[in-house]
Amino acid sequence: MNWSFFHKLGSPKWFYDISGRWLPWFVLATVLLLSVGVVWGLVFAPQDYQQGNSFRIIYIHVPAAFVAQSCYIMLAVAGIITLVWRMKLADVALRCAAPIGAWMTFIALITGAIWGKPTWGTYWVWDARLTSMLILLFLYFGIIALGQAISNRDTAAKATAVLAIVGVVNIPIIKYSVDWWNTLHQPATFKVTAKPAMPIEMWFPLLLTVLGFYALFTVSLLMRMRVETLRREGKTRWAREALEKMS
Structure with missing residues (x-):
């Protein structure tokens, strides 16, 4: 197996250069997909x-719920890479993604509560899906707080990696709570193995927004990682040159 690409990802300079090329395309995709959807x-x-x-x-x-859950899976993968391969960029990704994931979880909870009032007659119930999403928010908060509480960077990286993996x-x-327990929350809107229950004019814009x-x-992640990478690599020649171009 060719591991060259994997090792390139461990290079802060390579990441900074390639992410700068990717960003405009992702910005364009974000604007188009969200505007239309x-x-x-x-x-x-x-x-x-x-x-x-x-x-x-x-x-x-x-x-928001999709991204919140996917983001945490990414944190766990980054945690494994941090512990096994000691890759600095994996810790950068974990630290930078956690606040984004927390915001997405918060948005999912708030919009779910707003949706729940006309649907269930209440903003909140201790439903299995809602409770597990609330736990997800607390896990994000825990990772953010743990990373800020430990001053030693290596120790903080290991601690946050372990929490991300355990969590x-x-x-x-979250995913199977509606199948395992009797819950008010409706089943998944999208299923890979099943035809969407909604007509195409309803689920296609949902796909675009997802x-x-x-x-x-x-x-958001690339921008945060680029800033954090420059902060950590500020003493290197390439980082100083990049900062000079920005000034």
Whole structure:
């Protein structure tokens, strides 16, 4: 197996250079996907026959929930790479992605509560899906707080990596909670193995917004990682040259 690409990812300079080329494309994808998906979903998609217009919040809620869970899986992978290969960029990715994941989880919880009021008659219940998503938010907070509380960078990297890996057990609980327990939360909107329950004019804009949120996450992560990489590599020649170009 050719590991050259994997080792290149461990180079801060290579990452900074290649991410600078990728960023404009991800920004363009974010603008196009979210503009079309959100406007289509909120304005032009037909009403749901049961929930009326209140269902439209799924065009924010579902993408945020998807990204929140995917982000934590990424943290766990970055944690493994940090512990096994001691790759500095993996720790950078973990530190930079955690606040984004926390925001996405918060948005998913808030929009879910707004959706729950007209659907269930209450903003919050200790439902298995809602509770496990709340735990996910606390895990994000724990990783952020742990990284800030430990002054030694290597020790902080190991501690946050361990917490990210241990906490990933919550992800399958979130995903399968509606199948394992009697819950108010509806089943998954998208299933790879099943045909969407909604008509195409409703689920296609949702697909666009999901992709748009992933593109937005990528843009946010790359920008944060680029800043953090320059901060950590500030004494190197290439980082000083990059900072000079920015000034």
